[in-house]
Amino acid sequence: MSQEINCFEIVQNLIDDCVEKLGLDRTVAEILREPQRVLSVSIPVQMDDGSIKVFKGFRSQHNNACGPCKGGIRFHPDVSMDEVKALSTWMSLKCAVVNLPYGGGKGGVIVNHKELSPNELEQLCRGYIRAIAPVLGADMDVPAPDVGTNGQTMGWMMDEFARYRGYNEFGVITGKPIIVGGSLGRVEATSRGCVFTIRQAAKATGLELKDATVVVQGFGNVGSIAARLLSREDGCKVLAVSDSTGAAYDPNGLDIAALEKFKLETGSVVGFPGSKNITTEELLQLECDILVPAALENQITGENADKINAKIVAEGANGPTTPEADNILAKRNILVLPDVLANAGGVTVSYFEWVQNQYGYYWTEEEVNERLERKMVEAFDSVYSLYKEHGDINMRGAAYMVAIKRIYEAMKIRGWLGNKA
Numbered sequence: 001m002s003q004e005i006n007c008f009e010i011v012q013n014l015i016d017d018c019v020e021k022l023g024l025d026r027t028v029a030e031i032l033r034e035p036q037r038v039l040s041v042s043i044p045v046q047m048d049d050g051s052i053k054v055f056k057g058f059r060s061q062h063n064n065a066c067g068p069c070k071g072g073i074r075f076h077p078d079v080s081m082d083e084v085k086a087l088s089t090w091m092s093l094k095c096a097v098v099n100l101p102y103g104g105g106k107g108g109v110i111v112n113h114k115e116l117s118p119n120e121l122e123q124l125c126r127g128y129i130r131a132i133a134p135v136l137g138a139d140m141d142v143p144a145p146d147v148g149t150n151g152q153t154m155g156w157m158m159d160e161f162a163r164y165r166g167y168n169e170f171g172v173i174t175g176k177p178i179i180v181g182g183s184l185g186r187v188e189a190t191s192r193g194c195v196f197t198i199r200q201a202a203k204a205t206g207l208e209l210k211d212a213t214v215v216v217q218g219f220g221n222v223g224s225i226a227a228r229l230l231s232r233e234d235g236c237k238v239l240a241v242s243d244s245t246g247a248a249y250d251p252n253g254l255d256i257a258a259l260e261k262f263k264l265e266t267g268s269v270v271g272f273p274g275s276k277n278i279t280t281e282e283l284l285q286l287e288c289d290i291l292v293p294a295a296l297e298n299q300i301t302g303e304n305a306d307k308i309n310a311k312i313v314a315e316g317a318n319g320p321t322t323p324e325a326d327n328i329l330a331k332r333n334i335l336v337l338p339d340v341l342a343n344a345g346g347v348t349v350s351y352f353e354w355v356q357n358q359y360g361y362y363w364t365e366e367e368v369n370e371r372l373e374r375k376m377v378e379a380f381d382s383v384y385s386l387y388k389e390h391g392d393i394n395m396r397g398a399a400y401m402v403a404i405k406r407i408y409e410a411m412k413i414r415g416w417l418g419n420k421a
Ligand SMILES: NC(=O)c1ccc[n+]([C@@H]2O[C@H](COP(=O)([O-])OP(=O)(O)OC[C@H]3O[C@@H](n4cnc5c(N)ncnc54)[C@H](O)[C@@H]3O)[C@@H](O)[C@H]2O)c1
Pocket: 147, 190, 217, 218, 219, 220, 221, 222, 223, 242, 243, 244, 245, 280, 294, 295, 296, 297, 316, 317, 318, 319, 343, 344, 346, 347
């Protein structure tokens, strides 16, 4: 996360604004500005050479008024307590936007996981779970994968928690491989959810998706699958995609299936036959109907927002647009589908996985996708109608209002706000 822009302060400011707009007592903002609990842990790991290395990790539980805390575990060298706190706050908002019975949580370990052997990585996963186990549980706090973690790491973590409990508690972690209680459709869920919101936005704004032009920043899990679904199911023309090594552009539209194969074989999108190499900055400025930032935070900023040439920006990534850029895009009538809405498909199918674990009964992929569509359409409609009704807020403001109102109602009914508010 960028040094200059503190995401925790950004989300705190957005909460303040939103609580004021909703006309709620300041106490509501004071509660939501800080997580309810943040655990800081130190994890000693025996490395393959016999030495002991100590890693630092965190787990933040932002708010559990609506249900157990829910959110991923990030393994990255830039993890910090503030980043984890910000991400857990976003998770509370995201879960509330899609109306899931969850609050927000997030965890992280400061580590470059690529430098660890498989054995060292497994020991780190197990050590981290042992350290935070007292505050985990299917009805308390339910982690999932995030940047730097995946199905295998979730498998080790779930197993370590089963040793701690003395029995299997599959619902304690989501994003698991299918054989140990994972859900069908989870891998594509974030991108599929993003595509459902794009379809609703296209309907609302009269944009025809057949042959609509699309640009995707970040050809990873979220970006590549969103590109695949938009081209295959909606007939969109994906003009350009980028990854950390550069960008590939074809004004006639890229063959996404072939590009996915090329990226798998070469590790990069650059040099894809028939495409032109452009810089990642040029990619963001291409004229298109839909821009999907699906890489990192703070990509659309005050510096480049006036050069964005899209009708719709669908935030596959978390926090890709800075507040300054948000204002510029709003003034230019570019519709931004905010992260807490556009990438909420991942946590929604994580919720479905948790439900299936509690029942011990598993759904078909069609059932998962149908339920996901219903959730995403409902969420889009509630945010879009508030956005239209108000006139002085953007879609992010509307999403925050939907979310904070729900969390406020839960806190009020539980008596957390006393007689005030
Ligand atoms: N995976 C999920 O289910 C999920 C759910 C919600 C939100 N997100 C968010 O979506 C974003 C992407 O997550 P992911 O799981 O796809 O990660 P990923 O690591 O699979 O993909 C990220 C991609 O971005 C590329 N990238 C990095 N720096 C770049 C740059 N400067 N310009 C262009 N591309 C660059 C990487 O090369 C990679 O291809 C993150 O912000 C994540 O928090 C992911």
